[in-house]
Amino acid sequence: MVCPYCSRMELTVREIAKRVAPDMDATAINRLVRQLxxxxxxxxxxxxxxxxSGVGHHRxxxxxxxxxxxxxxxxxxxxxxxxxxxxxxxxxxIMPRGANRPRWATMWQQAKAGEAVIxxxxxxxxxxxxxxxxxxxxxxxxxxxxxxxKENSAIILNLTRLFSGLGA
Numbered sequence: 308m309v310c311p312y313c314s315r316m317e318l319t320v321r322e323i324a325k326r327v328a329p330d331m332d333a334t335a336i337n338r339l340v341r342q343l344x345x346x347x348x349x350x351x352x353x354x355x356x357x358x359x360s361g362v363g364h365h366r367x368x369x370x371x372x373x374x375x376x377x378x379x380x381x382x383x384x385x386x387x388x389x390x391x392x393x394x395x396x397x398x399x400x401i402m403p404r405g406a407n408r409p410r411w412a413t414m415w416q417q418a419k420a421g422e423a424v425i426x427x428x429x430x431x432x433x434x435x436x437x438x439x440x441x442x443x444x445x446x447x448x449x450x451x452x453x454x455x456x457k458e459n460s461a462i463i464l465n466l467t468r469l470f471s472g473l474g475a
Contacts, residue, residue, distance in 0.1 A: 421470070429461060
């Protein structure tokens with residue numbers, strides 16, 4: 308079930324780590340906290356307010372950052388460079404403009420709420436070349452094949468499974 312207050316929720320990096328990986332021991336949580344902080348400094352995970360480093364400054368993150376963190380953790384399994392992960396995280400946050408925006412927003416909410424099985428197809432172009440790009444498409448997997456046109460490969464994420472338990 309999606310948290311109805313997540314858009315207004317403020318979380319610390321440690322709270323995000325504990326929510327996305329509730330079964331990890333303290334050592335693994337500390338490692339994940341360091342990773343989330345690294346992604347924040349690299350621009351992949353956006354805190355509320357400015358990003359500043361230093362002792363005694365506790366960053367706060369929105370409830371949406373919880374879902375982006377879950378995506379980043381999954382993408383890290385594919386060993387994507389952090390700058391590419393930051394670009395992909397931004398694609399999830401900005402949603403498409405125009406006619407597809409309402410559909411994207413609905414599917415994003417359905418994935419967070421567990422109301423429908425929603426996949427994200429991350430089509431990876433030639434990201435290492437200048438001007439290389441990626442694209443993200445949300446879709447319901449039944450009867451909706453994804454085709455790759457110019458992309459070299461794709462990563463398919465089951466967002467509904469990935470988000471299960473985050474909003475509880």
